[in-house]
Amino acid sequence: MELxxxxxxxxxxxxxxxxxxxxGLILTERxxxxxxxxxxxxxxxxxxxxxxxxxxxxxxxxxxxxMAAAALVSVLxxxxxxxxxxxxxxxxxxxxxxxxxxxxLLGTLLEWTNQPIQGLPALALWPLSELPLIGRLFNQNxxxxxxxxxxxxxxxxxxxxxxxxxLRAVGENPQAADAAGIPVIAYRFAAVMAGAALVGLAGAYIxxxxxxxxxxxxxxxxxxxxxALVIFARWSPWKALVGALLFGCIEALIPQLxxxxxxxxxxxxxxxxxxxxxGVMIWVALSGRGQNDQPGALGxxxxxxxxx
Amino acid sequence: MxxxxxxxxxxxxxxxxxxxxxxxxxxxxxWQALILALALLVGLGISTAILVAAGVPAGELLNEFVLLTxxxxxxxxxxxxxxxxxxxxxxxxxxAFRARFWNLxxxxxxxxxxxxxxxxxxFEVGPEALRLPLMGLAAALAGLAWALAxxxxxxxxxxxEIISTLxxxxxxxxxxxxxxxxxxxxxxxxxxxxxxxxxxxxxPEFFDGYSLAIPLALLAALLAWWFVSLCRAGLYLRxxxxxxxxxxxxxxxxxxxxxxxxLLSGSLAGLAGWLVAAGQESRLTQAFYQGYGFSGILIAFxxxxxxxxxxxxxxxxxxxxVAGRNLQVFYQIxxxxxxxxxxxIVICVASSDFFIRxxxxxxxxxxx
Numbered sequence: 001m002e003l004x005x006x007x008x009x010x011x012x013x014x015x016x017x018x019x020x021x022x023x024g025l026i027l028t029e030r031x032x033x034x035x036x037x038x039x040x041x042x043x044x045x046x047x048x049x050x051x052x053x054x055x056x057x058x059x060x061x062x063x064x065x066x067m068a069a070a071a072l073v074s075v076l077x078x079x080x081x082x083x084x085x086x087x088x089x090x091x092x093x094x095x096x097x098x099x100x101x102x103x104x105l106l107g108t109l110l111e112w113t114n115q116p117i118q119g120l121p122a123l124a125l126w127p128l129s130e131l132p133l134i135g136r137l138f139n140q141n142x143x144x145x146x147x148x149x150x151x152x153x154x155x156x157x158x159x160x161x162x163x164x165x166x167l168r169a170v171g172e173n174p175q176a177a178d179a180a181g182i183p184v185i186a187y188r189f190a191a192v193m194a195g196a197a198l199v200g201l202a203g204a205y206i207x208x209x210x211x212x213x214x215x216x217x218x219x220x221x222x223x224x225x226x227x228a229l230v231i232f233a234r235w236s237p238w239k240a241l242v243g244a245l246l247f248g249c250i251e252a253l254i255p256q257l258x259x260x261x262x263x264x265x266x267x268x269x270x271x272x273x274x275x276x277x278x279g280v281m282i283w284v285a286l287s288g289r290g291q292n293d294q295p296g297a298l299g300x301x302x303x304x305x306x307x308x
Numbered sequence: 309m310x311x312x313x314x315x316x317x318x319x320x321x322x323x324x325x326x327x328x329x330x331x332x333x334x335x336x337x338x339w340q341a342l343i344l345a346l347a348l349l350v351g352l353g354i355s356t357a358i359l360v361a362a363g364v365p366a367g368e369l370l371n372e373f374v375l376l377t378x379x380x381x382x383x384x385x386x387x388x389x390x391x392x393x394x395x396x397x398x399x400x401x402x403x404a405f406r407a408r409f410w411n412l413x414x415x416x417x418x419x420x421x422x423x424x425x426x427x428x429x430x431f432e433v434g435p436e437a438l439r440l441p442l443m444g445l446a447a448a449l450a451g452l453a454w455a456l457a458x459x460x461x462x463x464x465x466x467x468x469e470i471i472s473t474l475x476x477x478x479x480x481x482x483x484x485x486x487x488x489x490x491x492x493x494x495x496x497x498x499x500x501x502x503x504x505x506x507x508x509x510x511x512p513e514f515f516d517g518y519s520l521a522i523p524l525a526l527l528a529a530l531l532a533w534w535f536v537s538l539c540r541a542g543l544y545l546r547x548x549x550x551x552x553x554x555x556x557x558x559x560x561x562x563x564x565x566x567x568x569x570x571l572l573s574g575s576l577a578g579l580a581g582w583l584v585a586a587g588q589e590s591r592l593t594q595a596f597y598q599g600y601g602f603s604g605i606l607i608a609f610x611x612x613x614x615x616x617x618x619x620x621x622x623x624x625x626x627x628x629x630v631a632g633r634n635l636q637v638f639y640q641i642x643x644x645x646x647x648x649x650x651x652x653i654v655i656c657v658a659s660s661d662f663f664i665r666x667x668x669x670x671x672x673x674x675x676x
Contacts, residue, residue, distance in 0.1 A: 036470065080655065084662040089410060089470070090609055094654050097602050101648030108642040109362055216644070221478050228471045267486035274478040281472065285465035 001133075007249075007256045009136025012144045013210050015248025017042075017202040019147060021226035022233065022240035023154055024198025029235060030158060031191030032171035034299040036092025037077055039223025040099030041070040041196050045203025047103040050214040051110065053117045063143065063204045070200020071193045073099060078192040082185055085301040096223070104216035112214045119209045141209055154198070155237045167191055171295035174302040184302050199223070221274060228277045232284045234293040243280075250276055330667045340664050347660030351653035358648065364639050383630060385517050391626035392521035392587065393418075394607070396580035397600045398618040398625075399532045401608030404573035406536060406545050407566045408552070413458060413473030414577045415601030416480035417451035421581025423484065424450035426502050426592040429509045430492065436508050443509065444582050451578020452571045454480065459570040463563055477601065488594050502592035511587040521587040525619075528576065532615035535572065545569055577604070599629075602647060606654050625650065 021038055028035040048069030053062040073095070080091040107113050120141035128138035158164040169177040170187045178184050206222070207214060225247060233239035254269050360366045397414050404411035425443035428434070434442045454476060461467035488500040496503070514520040536542040544565040547555040556562050584596045603625050611617035632646035 076655070080659065084659050086658045086661065090654075090658060093412070093605065094651050094658070097606075097647055098651035098655065101644045101646075101651055104644035105358075105362070105642055105648055108644075221474070224471060224474050228468075228475075231468060231471070265486060265490075267482040267489070271479045271482045274475040274482075278472055278475045278479075281467050282461065282465065285461070285467045 003256060003260050005133055005136055006259075007252055008134055009139065010252035010256070011245065011248045012137065012140050013248075014251040015244045016144055016147050017206045017210070017222060018226055018229060018244035018247050019151065019241050020202035020205065021199045021223065022229045022244055023151060023237055024195040024200075024202070025226055025230045026195075026233075026235055026237055026240060027154060027158070027167075027198065028191050028195030029230060029298055030171045030295055031167050031188050032174060032295050032297040032300065032302070033078075033081060033188055033192055034088040034092060035192070035195060036089060036227060037074070037095035037099070037196075037223075038199050038226050039219055039221070040096035041074060041199040042203035042206065042219040042223045043099045043103040043217070044073045045070040045200030046207035046218060047107055047112070047214060048200070049204030049208045050107075050112055050115075050117065053208050054112060054115060057118070059118075059120050059208060062208050063201060066204025066207070067197040067200045070203065071197040074192050074196030077196075078189050081301065082188050082192070085303065088299050088301070100217060107214050107216055114213055114215065116213050117208065119212050143205055143209055150198075151237065151241065158237070168295070170302075171297055174297050174300075178302070178304060184304075188302070199226075202226075225273060225277050228281060232280055235295060236293070247273060247276070328669050330669060332665055332667045335664050343660045343663050344657065347656040348653065351649075351656035354652050354656075355649040358652075359635070359641070359645070362639075362641055362645070364635065364641065386630050387623070387626050388522050389519050389588070390629050391623050392519065392525040393580040393583040393600060394603055394626050394629070395525040395529055395619050395622040396576050396583060397604030398607030398611065398622040399528055399615050400573040400576035400580065401604040402611065402613040402615050402618050403532060403536065403569050403576065405608050406549050406613050407569040408549060409459065409462065409566060409570050409573075410470045411455065411458075411473055411570060411573050411577075412470055412601065412605065413455060413476050413574075414580075414604045415597045416473065416477035417454045417574045417577035418581035418584070418597040418600055419477075419480040419484050420450035420454045421447035421578030422585040422592050422596060423487065423581075424578070425582045425585050426492065426505075429505050430502065439506075439509050440511065440586065443586060444579060447578040447582035447585075448575035449578070451581065452575040454578070455570050455574025459567055463566065481597075484592070484597075485594060488592060492592065494591070500594045501589075505586060505590045509586060510590050511583065519587055521583045525583070528579070529615050529619040532576070535569075536613075536615060541565055541568055577601075580604075599643075599647060603650065606650050609654060610657060 021042065024041075025035045025038055045066035049062040049066035052065035053059065056062075076098075077091055077095045080086045080094075081088045120143065122139050122141055123145070125138040125145070129135050131138070156164075158168065166177065166182045167187050169180070170182060170184050170191075174184045177187075202222075203219065206219065211218060229240055229243040229247070233243050250273055254272070257264060257269065258266075356366075356369060359369060397418065400414055400417070401411065424446035428439065428443045428446050433439075455473075458467075458469045458472040458476065461472055462469045485500070488502060492502045494501055494503045511519055511521050511524075514523060534542075536545060544555070544560045544562075547558070547560050548562055548565055552562065580600060581597065584600075585592055589596050603622075607618050607621045607625060611621045628646055628649060632641075632643055632649075635641040635645065636643050
């Protein structure tokens with residue numbers, strides 16, 4: 001019983017980064033840009049937020065710094081794929097490697113590695129926090145609660161606003177969107193940067209609120225799992241949220257098992273998120289869904305031959 | 309619009325100068341070479357600036373990188389020694405990418421190569437004289453096996469191979485940790501690695517300080533070149549790369565061709581694992597594979613999937629690896645610098661492609 005309570009209480013801590021990162025990726029990919037760089041952007045967000053936290057200690061500013069850093073790095077990616085029309089897979093991979101190299105270099109040179117920091121205190125949402133069994137779900141830091149409005153805002157933007165409609169049009173059929181007078185390049189640029197800011201926020205969450213220190217390569221494949229999440233959520237934010245909760249549950253279970261004294265081979269347990277990702281991808285493929293809801297122009301650079 | 313009377317002041321053109329982009333059909337090879345060289349220079353320039361900012365004295369860089377690494381016999385040996393596994397992963401990248409398969413699982417396949425080679429050593433399979441080739445064979449088969457699932461999943465179920473190969477990397481890496489921290493840990497030591505290989509299980513020198521791994525890697529490069537440019541499968545592969553649909557329509561055995569090349573790629577990566585484990589470390593260590601998968605992908609990209617070009621690029625990357633280790637020892641620059649420099653160079657070279665494929669033309673007025 002105690003096990004389930006504390007397990008459920010830890011789920012949001014692991015689910016929030018997945019949810020934010022997947023949301024950011026959906027925003028970018030809905031505009032037709034294949035976003036494989038999430039793993040790198042998570043690291044950029046994580047390092048910048050830790051730096052800010054060590055410098056000023058204001059958590060809100062640290063999270064913003066993480067967002068800004070990821071958005072800044074993504075400008076490089078946006079120039080590569082939108083203006084220079086480099087293959088989006090190569091550009092995304094290079095972005096990951098670039099960020100891995102840069103963050104681990106900076107983290108070491110600036111001596112930010114392994115410096116513990118203060119996170120945010122938990123806020124109890126009374127009376128929900130007094131509920132039996134699930135009470136601890138409502139005893140989280142502020143950022144967990146803020147994730148809900150961010151999620152609603154982005155979903156509203158994508159599905160209800162005119163601008164969101166235009167963004168989706170750019171992702172489905174850039175030629176038609178261009179003919180309708182939508183600035184394709186500008187929309188894609190904005191979508192890449194805004195998406196990156198959300199991924200950076202996820203990275204900042206991992207660093208400042210969850211791990212509470214900087215370790216080189218601390219994202220540990222979460223960015224890739226988020227990319228996979230978007231694929232099996234079929235570019236739908238709500239399904240991605242469900243997926244994020246699923247992965248949150250799995251990751252939160254790992255430390256609980258050890259604490260409960262259940263002895264399992266440690267490294268096999270650490271494999272589970274990756275194995276589950278693979279399993280879910282196969283399951284989605286077997287059930288014959290998946291590819292159809294992909295944005296029509298995903299991964300294709302937009303070339304208007306004659307620019308006037 | 310001719311029948312509307314002109315207003316008092318003549319209308320200004322919206323913009324007097326415009327830039328237009330055109331697709332360039334062809335570009336003379338010397339211009340291409342010049343652009344490529346400029347891109348490399350820019351990449352190296354940025355890298356130099358970062359190194360100087362990181363605290364390496366600018367005057368020492370030339371010394372450290374160029375003179376000490378290439379014109380010193382001892383370092384040259386080190387570079388060639390380092391190059392062998394890098395050539396292997398580069399070739400592995402080339403062959404998979406030719407089949408339009410993003411094999412990002414090079415590291416996972418390398419890990420399994422190392423594990424399989426170590427298993428042969430630990431369980432003393434086969435006579436002593438055959439032990440080393442057996443280890444190599446096991447490594448190649450293990451790498452091949454680890455590449456089998458992603459390619460079948462992609463062809464049969466359209467599972468994205470980028471994600472599946474990466475996930476398999478993490479699974480392989482955790483399994484490696486399970487072994488070196490657990491059952492395979494060297495009982496004589498506190499460190500997480502397997503017992504040392506016996507002398508006959510290590511890759512010998514073939515000539516005064518030059519490891520046999522070097523000719524082996526060059527041989528692999530020749531075979532890979534033969535595979536992609538001379539044999540029938542290579543011709544099919546070019547067909548698949550150029551246009552999958554037309555290839556299918558013309559009766560090219562697309563499936564078999566893709567599976568063959570991906571499996572070949574996996575076994576080359578497995579062999580790279582064997583070269584590192586049996587040639588450099590003489591044991592299975594917890595991080596022997598790190599950095600190779602990334603380099604393999606970049607080499608294949610920079611070499612445009614040409615095995616012979618990949619060999620040359622791999623030599624340059626090996627130089628970078630050796631110089632990176634020197635920088636780490638003498639200036640405490642983290643080894644991730646090497647990764648950063650590689651990424652920067654790829655960004656610059658990839659960007660330069662834009663100027664090869666497009667022409668920017670300035671046009672005057674609105675109707676130019």
